[in-house]
Amino acid sequence: MEETLMATKTIKTKFQMRNDTAAKWAAANPVLLIGEIGFENDTNKFKFGDGATAWKDLLYAGTDAEEIQA
Numbered sequence: 001m002e003e004t005l006m007a008t009k010t011i012k013t014k015f016q017m018r019n020d021t022a023a024k025w026a027a028a029n030p031v032l033l034i035g036e037i038g039f040e041n042d043t044n045k046f047k048f049g050d051g052a053t054a055w056k057d058l059l060y061a062g063t064d065a066e067e068i069q070a
Contacts, residue, residue, distance in 0.1 A: 017046070029055045 018032070019039040032038050032049020038058075039046045047058040 025055050031055075032058070 017037040017039045019041045020028075021042045022040045022045075025038060025040060030038075031052065031054055032047070034049060034051040036049040037046055038049065038055065045060045046062070047055065048061050049058070
């Protein structure tokens with residue numbers, strides 16, 4: 001059996017999600033790209049974009065409606 005070796009390269013980089021306050025997200029009401037993450041830096045809540053739905057109509061990720069209201 002022939003073994004295939006792949007080269008390994010380390011790339012140092014930073015990853016930053018789009019972020020703003022809840023009020024500024026609501027005012028701008030953008031449509032996030034599919035899989036794009038929008039983070040509210042004053043509430044610590046976030047949403048995932050689907051490429052079609054405006055910010056105000058996206059559900060928050062990672063929790064249910066009752067927990068968000070609490």
